[in-house]
Amino acid sequence: MNKRATFSNSWLAAALLLPQLLLVFIFFYWPSGEALWWSFTLERPFGGGNEWVGFYNYLSVLQDSRYWGSVRVSVIFAIAASALSILLALMLAVFVDRRMRGHQILKTGFFLPYALAAPAVxxxxxxxxxxDAGLIAGINxxxxGLWNPALDGNDALTxxxxxxxxxxxxxxxxxxxxxxxxxxxxxxxxxAMDGAGPLRRVWDLQLPLLAPTLFFLLVINxxxxxxNSFGIVDIVTSGGPARATELMVYKVYTDGFQGKDSSLAATQSxxxxxxxxxxxxVQFRFIERKVHYN
Structure with a gap:
């Protein structure tokens, strides 16, 4: 029977945990609590107190067709971006795993996009x-009129x-x-000795064994x-044209900081x-059932 490891100095353990707990409380739980409180009140645009209104803000949001439009766009955006990113990353990883010439350089090159800030991207x-410039201008x-994100909502969302x-x-x-x-x-x-080609080995051998990784990345993406899509939307489209790319997180910003409606923005958050x-x-309850860890 293995002896359980214990930490005899409780004060040192508390001192090591305290900075992390403070960060979590200050930057996660406190703002979440404030947003929850504001969602049940009407906050004056320029300060001066707030008034308790119960579920009035939630009813206003849920009855707003513009808000449901942002929900629809956000769901399409999240599913499409996650699927495309995971598919491309899997293809690149398979190529590098086969140790092609220059695979060490490719590892660094493929990881670099994640090091860039969203506004830069x-x-x-x-x-x-x-x-109106470069290759796209030649195609147009x-x-x-084939491609114009400034005027076409589908192009902007793409x-x-x-x-x-x-x-x-x-x-x-x-x-x-x-x-x-x-x-x-x-x-x-x-x-390979049984006659399976590269694609068959990927589909029948590697993908099933990557199921836990795939599930984890699906949740994260x-x-x-x-x-974390605010920076890209703000720089590329600013929610336009005609609110075609107004995601839920961007609508929180426009209502809260541009519209000066803190209560409505808190409710949406x-x-x-x-x-x-x-x-x-839902992902952990239903999708994880199909994931095998052994």
């Missing part, structure tokens, strides 16, 4: 996919999906590569798409938090 994609001259997916590829790539390198080579060699928790619960 948005600014780069805004110029690369500008309809051949096919007039552009921020591409930017979000590209920014997450490096993060997903590292996890997929680590998962692939943990698979015994003898298993893949046995598959969807959560990130709902929460609480709903967004509940939605993310519900999506995470």
């Amino acid at each position: 948005g600014l780069a994609f805004r110029f690369i996919f500008a309809p 001259r051949v096919f007039p 552009l921020i999906i591409l930017a979000q997916a590209w920014s997450l590829v490096g993060y997903n790539f590292i996890f997929f590569l680590a998962g692939l390198q943990s698979i015994p080579r003898a298993l893949l060699e046995a598959g 969807i959560t990130d798409s709902f929460v 609480v709903i967004l938090m509940v939605l993310i928790m519900a999506l995470t619960f």
Whole structure:
């Protein structure tokens, strides 16, 4: 029977834990509590107190068709960006895992996008996919009006999906590569000896063994798409055109900081938090059942 490890100096343990607990309380629980309180009150735009109104703000938000439009766009954005990012990262990881020439350089190059801040990614994609410059301008001259994110909502949504997916590829790539390198080579060699080609080995051997990694990245990518997409949207489209890219997190900003309605913005942030928790619960409750860890 193994003896359980104990930490005899409780004061030292508390001192080591205290900074992290303070950070969590100050930057997570305190703001969440304030947002929850504000969602049940009417906050005056320029201060001066607030008034308790119960569920009035929630009813106002849930009866707003513009808000439901932002929910629809956010769901499409999160699913599309997560699927595209995971697919691209898996393909890159499979190529690097096969130890192609220069694979060490490729590892660094594929991870670099994740090191860039979201506004920088948005600014780069805004110029690369500008309809009046570069390659896109040449395509528009051949096919007039084919691509114009400034006027076409579908083009604008596609552009921020591409930017979000590209920014997450490096993060997903590292996890997929680590998962692939943990698979015994003898298993893949046995598959090759049985006549399985590279694609068949990926589909029948590597993908099932990557199920825990895939599930983890699915949760992280969807959560990130709902929460950390503000920088890309603000730089690339500013929620336009005609609110076609007004995601839930961006609507919180426009209502709270531009519209000076702190109570309405707090209500939307609480709903967004509940939605993310519900999506995470559904993923762990239903999707994780199909994940095998052994």
